[in-house]
Amino acid sequence: MRYLCGPQPGDLSGLDVDELAALNAIGRQRALAPGESLIWEAEDSVLVANVIDGVLKLSSNTEDGREQIVGVVYPADFIGRPFGGANSHGVTALTDARVCLFNRRDFTAFAAAHPQLEHKLLERTLGELDCTRRWMLLLGRKSASEKIASFLLETRDRLNAPKGCEFRFEDGPETIELPFSRQQIADILGLTIETVSRQFTRLKDAGIVDLPSRREVRILDSAALEAEAG
Amino acid sequence: MRYLCGPQPGDLSGLDVDELAALNAIGRQRALAPGESLIWEAEDSVLVANVIDGVLKLSSNTEDGREQIVGVVYPADFIGRPFGGANSHGVTALTDARVCLFNRRDFTAFAAAHPQLEHKLLERTLGELDCTRRWMLLLGRKSASEKIASFLLETRDRLNAPKGCEFRFEDGPETIELPFSRQQIADILGLTIETVSRQFTRLKDAGIVDLPSRREVRILDSAALEAEAG
DNA sequence: CGTGACTTTGAGCCATTTCAACACGCGTGG
């Protein structure tokens, strides 16, 4: 069960090599430091971007400052609204990141010339919609412990996503390096930072995970985690 | 602010009339009674459907029976996974409904022949993704009273969606006819049925709404509702 | 080392859930 959205079957890497090169040619690259936001400037300025490297969050906020992270994007993911309306979510780098920006005019023209791209984008977007909807079950109906367990499993799978074709026959204790602070985990799961912290120490005390450092989690008993995930 | 997803700018009604007719020709119509589910049968059987009439829910469930409604679809909305993977959510009629079903083979062929359709579908899907993400803020971060207020405003807007081009200059007390039971409202908002009920009577006691019957809500003070929506 | 940001831990509280009883509306059948 995957929630946070990663490379889908309709990954853009499925594009022709020369198409990809052409696409990159019309974009300009930009580096982001952790905490830095991509602001969608003027109307016909930057509207779409492709993540080259790093991890970014999409977030939604209430007027009084509460935040909900509504998506986490990894390399090869697309962000932005290719067509139509104003952009609706903040986009902020969680790690050092590089993105490739396109302005609307160029991107629209490119899409028109390459129906293949639109098709891939559609497949990708449908996949993300599915992921996002699954995540709603977690937000609306799961307890704190279920949320944490689901989150850890999800993040492990996401970070282990096959980059090449390495298969992983052995899955003993795996250490995952979280690109998130406790506060960000709380904002992903709809919890408070204290609850996240308490759940982590509970899992550690139960021998289900080990916490070598603030940003590392070593899963010792993934069966137990899966049982907790609900 | 709109959450539940309705006709987007990329509404399929933007298709040519003859294209729409051709699309309808390759589908078969099916009627559903309230509570009846659309099951996605064999691999290359029904995979996509277009809502003609009625209201349906998309829902996600935990193994132990908790449910979260992850989307509500109205006439002219599309449901299903046009390409790739297994369908991930249950689809159940909330009212009497009619849908137009397509099997994958036909639909894929049609899409290939009509790039316009894919484009519209992409716009539509991007819009739904935005709506769904906004809904996550509600699920993860809002209190029961904020959820209820948001829900009522959202449902009012959705049910009042312009069918023709009638503008509504006067917006005095409006009665909305909910296509949802209390339990379904709870499953949309990630609450219990009791909490939903209590919030409704609180709003009634405060003079913000009137409740002529179980399925009707008359909004008396929409400003107050908006203030509560967070 | 010292400073500041982040994290953990504790204690009390409160919103929502849980559990349980009751009310309403409506169709069926006596």
Place this chain on the structure above:
DNA sequence: CCACGCGTGTTGAAATGGCTCAAAGTCACG
């Protein structure tokens, strides 16, 4: 026409999971 039963909704009282507030602990970095 009324009695009955059943699904649905409401109301109450008690329990509780997660939140809030507060303080102490860690770590990275100058």
